[in-house]
Amino acid sequence: MSVVGGDAESITALGPIRRTTLVRRIGALLRSNEEHVWRYSARSAAIIPLAGLAFVLSVLVLKAWPAVKVNGFSFLTSSAWQPGSTYGAVVHTNGVAHPPGSSYGAWPLIAGTLQTSIIAVLIALPISIGTAFALTERLPGWISKPLGFFVEILAGIPSVVVGLWGVLTLGPLLAQHVYPLIANHVPNVPVLNYFRGPTGYGEGLLTSGLVLGLMIVPIIASTTRDLFMQVPPLPKEGGEALGLTDAEVARWVTIPWVRSGIIGATVLGLGRALGETIAVAMVSGSVLGHVSPNIYGTMTTVAATIVSQLDSAATDGTGFAVATLAEAGLILAVISVAVNVAARIIVNRTSRLSAPVGRDS
Amino acid sequence: MSIISPSVQRTRARRIRETLFRAAAMASLVFVVGPALWLVIEVIVRAVPHWHWNVLTTVSQGTSGGLENAVLGTLVIMLGVLIIAGTIGILAGIHFAELARPRKNGKASGAVLRTATEVLSGFPSIVLGYVGYIALCVGLHWGFSLLPALLILSLMVVPYIAKATESAIRQVPTNYREGAEALGMAPGYMLRRIVLKSALPGIVTGVLIALSIAGGETAPLLYTAGITNNLPSASLIHQPIGYLTYYVWTDYNQPTNEAHYVSYDAALILLVMVLVLLVTSRIIVARTQRHAEGNR
Numbered sequence: 001m002s003v004v005g006g007d008a009e010s011i012t013a014l015g016p017i018r019r020t021t022l023v024r025r026i027g028a029l030l031r032s033n034e035e036h037v038w039r040y041s042a043r044s045a046a047i048i049p050l051a052g053l054a055f056v057l058s059v060l061v062l063k064a065w066p067a068v069k070v071n072g073f074s075f076l077t078s079s080a081w082q083p084g085s086t087y088g089a090v091v092h093t094n095g096v097a098h099p100p101g102s103s104y105g106a107w108p109l110i111a112g113t114l115q116t117s118i119i120a121v122l123i124a125l126p127i128s129i130g131t132a133f134a135l136t137e138r139l140p141g142w143i144s145k146p147l148g149f150f151v152e153i154l155a156g157i158p159s160v161v162v163g164l165w166g167v168l169t170l171g172p173l174l175a176q177h178v179y180p181l182i183a184n185h186v187p188n189v190p191v192l193n194y195f196r197g198p199t200g201y202g203e204g205l206l207t208s209g210l211v212l213g214l215m216i217v218p219i220i221a222s223t224t225r226d227l228f229m230q231v232p233p234l235p236k237e238g239g240e241a242l243g244l245t246d247a248e249v250a251r252w253v254t255i256p257w258v259r260s261g262i263i264g265a266t267v268l269g270l271g272r273a274l275g276e277t278i279a280v281a282m283v284s285g286s287v288l289g290h291v292s293p294n295i296y297g298t299m300t301t302v303a304a305t306i307v308s309q310l311d312s313a314a315t316d317g318t319g320f321a322v323a324t325l326a327e328a329g330l331i332l333a334v335i336s337v338a339v340n341v342a343a344r345i346i347v348n349r350t351s352r353l354s355a356p357v358g359r360d361s
Numbered sequence: 362m363s364i365i366s367p368s369v370q371r372t373r374a375r376r377i378r379e380t381l382f383r384a385a386a387m388a389s390l391v392f393v394v395g396p397a398l399w400l401v402i403e404v405i406v407r408a409v410p411h412w413h414w415n416v417l418t419t420v421s422q423g424t425s426g427g428l429e430n431a432v433l434g435t436l437v438i439m440l441g442v443l444i445i446a447g448t449i450g451i452l453a454g455i456h457f458a459e460l461a462r463p464r465k466n467g468k469a470s471g472a473v474l475r476t477a478t479e480v481l482s483g484f485p486s487i488v489l490g491y492v493g494y495i496a497l498c499v500g501l502h503w504g505f506s507l508l509p510a511l512l513i514l515s516l517m518v519v520p521y522i523a524k525a526t527e528s529a530i531r532q533v534p535t536n537y538r539e540g541a542e543a544l545g546m547a548p549g550y551m552l553r554r555i556v557l558k559s560a561l562p563g564i565v566t567g568v569l570i571a572l573s574i575a576g577g578e579t580a581p582l583l584y585t586a587g588i589t590n591n592l593p594s595a596s597l598i599h600q601p602i603g604y605l606t607y608y609v610w611t612d613y614n615q616p617t618n619e620a621h622y623v624s625y626d627a628a629l630i631l632l633v634m635v636l637v638l639l640v641t642s643r644i645i646v647a648r649t650q651r652h653a654e655g656n657r
Contacts, residue, residue, distance in 0.1 A: 034549025042460055045452030049523070050477035052516040053484070056492045063495055130389030138386060147394060149643060154397045156570065156639045158577025160609045161628045165400040168407075168613065217393050245375055247382035268483070275485030277580035278610060303487045307580050310491065326495070329488040340483045 060333065063326035066096040070320070071104055075327065078105025081288040083312070083321055090318055098320035106302070106328050108291045112205070113301040113332065115292075116280060117273040119209025120216055125266055127213075128220035133250055135221075136228040148225055155218035163282035166211040171202025171283055179206070179296055197294040203285035205292045205299050211283050212276055216269030223265035227258035260347045267343030274336050277303040302332040401632065408629035411622045416630075421590045421603065424612055424620035428627055430592050430603040435576050435634070437593045438510060438586070438604060442575040446515035446522055447568050453478065453519065454526020454564070459552060482520030489513050490581030498585060505587020508597040513581045518571035525567020529560035562649040569642035573635045579606035605631045 030037055068075075070093045084102030091100045131151065135144045179199035186195040231254050239249040255262070285298025286308050292299040300308075306325050313321035419427030457475060490513055497509035533556050541551040557564075587601030594600045605627045612624035 031550070034547060034553065036549075038455065038549050038552055039460055042452045042456035045449045046456035046461070046474045046478075046523075048449050049453065049481045049516070049519055050474050052519075053477050053481050055496070056484070056489060056516075059492045059496045059500075060488065126385075127389040127392050130386040131393050134386040134390040138383065147390070150397065151393055152643075153636065153639050154393070156573045156577070156635050157397075157400070158579070158606060158609075158631050158635060160577070160579045160606045161404060161631060162400065164609055164613055164624065164628055165403050169399075169403050170396075214393075214396055221393060245379040245382075247379045248375075250382070271483035275483070275487065277485070277487040278606075282610075282613075303485055303580070306487050306491055307583060310494070310584055322495070325491065329485075329491050332485050333488050336483055336485055337480055340480055344479075 057333070060326055060330045063323055064330045065323075067104075067320065067323035067327040069094045070096045070098055071324065071327065075104060075106050076110070076331075077107050078103070079107050079289060079291065080105045081108075083316060086315070086317070096320070097318040099316060099318055102320060104324045106331060108289060109300060109302040109305050109328060110331060110335075111291045112284070112299040113274055113303070113335070115205055115299070116208045116212055116284070116301060117270055119206065120212035120273040121266060121270050123210065123213035124217045124220055124269055128217050128224050128265075129255070129262070131217070131221040132224035132228050133254075135225050137246065137250070148222065151218050151225075152222045153218075155215075155222065159215065159276060159279040160282075162211060162215055163279035166207060166279060166283040167203065170211065171207045173202070174207060174210075175199055175202035175296075183296070194295050197296070199296045200285075200298060203283055203298055204296050205284070206295045208280050208284045208299070208301075211279055212273045215276065215279065216273050219269045219272060220262075220265045223268075224258070224262055227261040227265075228254055231257045264343060264347050267339060267346075270343075271336055271339055274339065275303055275332065277307050280304045281307050302328050306332075404625065404628050404632055408622075408625035412626065412629075416623075416626050420592060421608065421623065423590060424615050424617060425623060426590075428605065428608060428623065428630065430590055431605045431608055431627060432630060434586075434593050434603040435605045435631075437507065437602065438514065438582075439572050439576050441507065441511040442514050442518060443568065443572060445511055446518045446571060446575070449515065450519045450522025450568070450571070451526050451564055453523040454530065454567075455552070455557075457523060458527040458530035459556070478520045478523055481516065482524070484517075486517055486578060487580040489517055490584050493581065494584035498587075503598040505585065505601040506596070506598040507586065507593070507600070507602050510582050510586035510602065513585050514575045514578060517578070517581060518575055521571045521574065522564075522567050525570070526560070526564045529563025529567070530556055532563065533559045562645050566642040566645055569638045569645075573638040576638070577606065577631060577635055579610050582606065583610075605634075 080103040082101060082103040084099030086099055088100035090097045091102075092098075135148050135151075139147070179202075183196050183199050186192045188196060235253050235257070236249050239253045244252065280301050281304035284300050284304055286300045286304055287298040288300055288305065288309075290299075306329055310322070310325060313325055316322065416427040416429070417432060418429055420430045421428055453474075457478075461475070493509045493513035497503050497512065498505055503509055537555050537559060538551065541555045546555070582604055586604060588607050589601040589603050591603070593602050608627040609624050609631065612620040612627075615621070615624075
């Protein structure tokens, strides 16, 4: 650095000091108010999820309102999905413009969402409890630790990759070898005949439920494993001392001890299954307009419909198709939030009522 | 014989039930691990035979070509989510763990904010994506671009980071706080130097898991980020951005083999990225746990 004129020594001496004093002054200001800095920044950050949620819900409601006015209550029960003619003159119903002949009903989507999610939970819950039991009680640590880690990692596999495997490998294989076997051997009685009939090509209700089940097992299983490990050994040993078998200890001691936690994890999984989009869009067949007549048939869900129809809905000049999708999204949001709230109530109630004796907190 | 026979029968029934239960537990483990391994192997088997390293150095032609734009795009998206959701999520977690404790009058502060965060964590991602498309891309005329994608993905993963931060902070031993207080530390200074420092591994783990979720998402991105075969640009709005999950989702059912290879390659790269993130987070957990036990 070349200094032209002046006192070189004083400049080099002053420069750094001036800079540090400025930095230090800001630093000192922050530090003397550090608690307030943390408090206010943390509080404003914690408000963002609430603000985001309010924003999302209000956009949904505003956008869906015209569709609610036209589609009416029958949106929940009708099965039609007719975008209408894009060439005819625009029709007005209740003051809302929409293409002539358009008629929408979300019943198949709602039914499909509930069916696939229920299948997923029915499959995932027992398998998760079994897995957690095997990992915590039956296997030695050197093998249960890596396996437990593997199960945890499974939760992170992108849903599009699971869907890819489901549609290319699992679905065709099941449709070729497994579904016909079930369909041909199940007796033709009222409930079980749902398992009879044409088995399709592997894209449909049961495949979607299985894929969703595989996706939510890691969530439920790893939580249940952690919960099982938190159960203190004394009550279990007490059960064994009374002559209970391992199965009976699990049934009467371990599972009741952590019941509310298992319910919470299950509902978390159910929530994920209800909202899962891409994997279902890939393996469900994405067929609009009908509820699957048997457990193998093609179908679609609310989430899958939004992702597969938004493109073509945007071509509706009146914007009515996009508004209808907002209404469908609103229904899905209401279902997910309701499930969440119900779970919270159940967890609170069971943890109050059925806390086993001696359980702390 | 006639006296003890019922109990013998019951014992036998219990023994059979016990065996069945153990077998069912093992079988369910197989039903979880088996399909998962199958899935991973399937992706590898489909992608590796046609793998060329130049997919990482050439841009996509849609249904053929490389994936450089998508890999970089996914990394840019993850970086953006790290900055936005990381900051908000960690601060929100601090709020829930430290500042929103139940007050002395028994009123739990922050219950509304906490409930909102939990509801958001169970919110369907496609609905968030739809709102991003309607409100940000169309409503604010941002077009398909990076910023709406980042905002929507961040909104999606903030609850995870907040939750991880909260539980990491709650696990900081009370001794540490008491020691810090005994030394006369100011609360803010203690939070930064003692509490956050001890909770850092847990926070980093939560952030890594959130990043793996963000990188593996498809639905919220399709209608916010759009798609382009160009490399990511510096503009936050008006420029669409490519990402890996798009190519898995669109190319697997295209008619050409090249398209299938693009799809499988993208799936493989995604798997590797997610596994690296998750294994890293796991190693952090394992190391700090060993550390904690040594300290005890």
